[in-house]
Amino acid sequence: MTHAFPIGIDQTLLQFFNGSDSLFLDGMMAALTDGLTWIPLYLALLYMVIKNNETMEQIFLTIGCLFLCILLADGMADGIVKPLFARLRPSYDPLVMDHLDLLDTRGTGYSFFSAHAANTMSLAVFLSLLVRDKVFNFFIIAWALLNGYTRLYLGVHYPSDILVGFLWGAVSGLIAYFVWHKVYFKISPGLNYVSSQYTRTGYALSDADVVITVMAFTLICSMVFAIVG
Known part of the structure; x- marks a missing residue:
């Protein structure tokens, strides 16, 4: 089974999002x-989690639920759905690839659905529920959406791959948060934070700002890489 969905709509939408005449955008999207580009962001998130949890049990629970997000999102995508549907990536499909603007980064394996989209959205949803700050939530969701867009730009996924990836990623993040919530309040007191320096879940706004700053710095570095490259 090569195509899981009617290819016409997906192909048309992909051609709209795929590529450009800009070498700068090509380099930036690549x-x-x-994933290595976002290591500073992951370290900043780890810093935020460690700094804003008081006990090792809380820290390990939160980190464990972050891994649960990836296990659910990536496990479903790469372990079950991709082999089941066996949908060729547009960058490998001879019926489609000649109509796309493809860079060197073409991805491996099957297309449906996007593990990139599922993984990033699962983390974004879980962290949004964990931190509960409007500015932080905006940036972390935007980060997930940006990762999905890069896959369309590079021509390694169809829009339906990204959309379903986002949907399953959101479900995975919700499941992980449900697990976190059930366990956390068994090992921790239920505290309400009313200080303007903290979110209502107890995360320091200054630490959330660190994550946002690292994210912005990563984007700037990617722009510089694109210009130099």
């Missing part, structure tokens, strides 16, 4: 889709 950088942003690389």
